[in-house]
Amino acid sequence: MAHVFEGQPDSRQADTAIPVTRFRPKYRALSDAEKALHDEIKDKATELEAVFNKVKTGRYSSLAMTSLEQSVMWIVKELTS
Structure with a gap:
């Protein structure tokens, strides 16, 4: 690697x-800058989750939430690799 x-x-x-x-x-x-960026990513994802939760629940909102979770997972994996 x-x-x-x-x-x-x-x-x-x-x-x-x-x-x-x-x-x-x-x-x-992680450096202090990386830790701050990690926290910023998670905070923004939490904000977006709250906005998503304002939409009725159903198949599409579930797919959207899964995609949000995946995107955060992948970008944090990139940051911490």
Whole structure:
């Protein structure tokens, strides 16, 4: 894998000697800017979820919510990789 972290662990990671794997059993330490961006992504997703919840529930709103969840998951995976 190309993304190998060589810095100090944060509170979510106890050890930097973690083997690099596709499934990342532990997260790499994020910079303060990355942590802020992570939080901003999650906050915006929560705001959008609240807007989505104003629409009647049904198949399409469920699909929209699933897509929102997926998009947040993928972008956070990219940020933390």
